[in-house]
Amino acid sequence: MPADPLSAKFSALADPTRRAILARLCEGEATVNDLAEPFDMSLPAVSKHLKVLEKAGLISRGREAQWRPARLEPMGLKGVADWLEHYRRYWDASFDRLDAYLKQIQKGDPDGREH
Amino acid sequence: MPADPLSAKFSALADPTRRAILARLCEGEATVNDLAEPFDMSLPAVSKHLKVLEKAGLISRGREAQWRPARLEPMGLKGVADWLEHYRRYWDASFDRLDAYLKQIQKGDPDGREH
DNA sequence: GTCCTATTTAACCAAGCGGTTGACAGCGGC
């Protein structure tokens, strides 16, 4: 893990291929070949993606004969979730306002003149 | 917003400077000069960071005379939170196991032989 | 108009990223 784990995690997640790999790993362990199968991409490319995910602490890898299965690292995303949690109140509040507005419309007050 | 909003958001968040800017904007609107003040960085650099955040839908900007104040876009992070939510059960489960293990230790069963 | 402040644009640069191909290493089967 680098000096700034949070940046590493966000950066790792900023790629659709890597997010798809994570989604696939929710179903259980997988080899590099398994993971590469859905993508139009060479094996070394997938291997690099796995290394990024591993360095970010989002997956871990085992060794069974010539296979190096990858698995989800369950606590990996917790740091991201904790960071996000500080901001939850902003979109919650915003959603509440939107919700109130929609209820106002239903009452036949589309301009929100009531407030 | 680009073709892949989620990637744009994660990518925008993968920079400590930009996360610090978001944190600062929690306290309210701020001008580019305000935002640049804590950083050892030129103004155009901050301006670029703001553009990244804006394109990711995490902030929006106004126009008041020659100032272009930035403010938090409340719903901006919701997409990220929704994506993360799918994975919550993984770290929750992991935490529960850790919790159970700690309780086991307290009971004087450090090797977890009970299970 | 002229000056001052706030901010963006343009051009540039070094470093990193995402991909490729080709060679190499680990391991089981024969």
Added chain:
DNA sequence: GCCGCTGTCAACCGCTTGGTTAAATAGGAC
């Protein structure tokens, strides 16, 4: 030992990123 499979390493390439400086734009004050 040798083949075949799985995976990584190394070198390379084009594009993006995060920063710089210098010049341009926008708007208020005078």
